[in-house]
Amino acid sequence: MTREEKDQLIDSLAETLKSSNTVYLTDISNLNSSNSTRLRSLCFKRNVTLQVVKNTLLKKAMEKSEKNFEDLFPVLHGPTSLMISDSGNVPAKLIKEFRRTSDKPILKGAFVQEMVFVGDNQLDMLIALKSKNELIADIVALLQSPAKNVISGLQSGGHKLTGILKTLSEKEG
Numbered sequence: 001m002t003r004e005e006k007d008q009l010i011d012s013l014a015e016t017l018k019s020s021n022t023v024y025l026t027d028i029s030n031l032n033s034s035n036s037t038r039l040r041s042l043c044f045k046r047n048v049t050l051q052v053v054k055n056t057l058l059k060k061a062m063e064k065s066e067k068n069f070e071d072l073f074p075v076l077h078g079p080t081s082l083m084i085s086d087s088g089n090v091p092a093k094l095i096k097e098f099r100r101t102s103d104k105p106i107l108k109g110a111f112v113q114e115m116v117f118v119g120d121n122q123l124d125m126l127i128a129l130k131s132k133n134e135l136i137a138d139i140v141a142l143l144q145s146p147a148k149n150v151i152s153g154l155q156s157g158g159h160k161l162t163g164i165l166k167t168l169s170e171k172e173g
Contacts, residue, residue: 013061029079092126
């Protein structure tokens with residue numbers, strides 16, 4: 001690879017990293033061809049971009065991306081694959097699901113919404129992260145709950161008021 005090609009790759013990676021809020025670094029080495037194909041297919045179905053990168057080029061791209069990836073620099077050794085997604089927990093769920101039948105991919109680190117997670121032991125925490133849509137659904141449900149209680153109270157209060165008025169009108173007669 002020529003110096004010019006490397007520079008183009010670094011610029012392309014830097015732009016990708018700059019525009020992504022979810023970046024996972026994994027090790028998918030030693031996957032046989034059928035497992036590798038299955039992983040790539042699963043990534044494609046879940047809108048996760050999977051790319052094998054050289055650590056030195058990735059580090060230069062991270063430095064150039066205008067984001068703080070410094071805490072991930074120590075994991076840039078050995079084979080590294082980049083998983084990029086719009087959702088913070090989709091790659092983690094994908095890794096967990098894939099590892100039911102394989103010992104890889106191994107999570108080296110992740111950068112999710114300005115937070116850094118280092119090590120495979122962080123996988124369950126990343127799975128528990130909620131996506132933007134899940135958070136919006138939770139907020140809507142929380143906002144609807146008090147309104148439903150008020151409406152329910154008013155409806156039952158109306159029945160009580162009707163009963164009281166009926167009882168009072170019967171006593172007067």
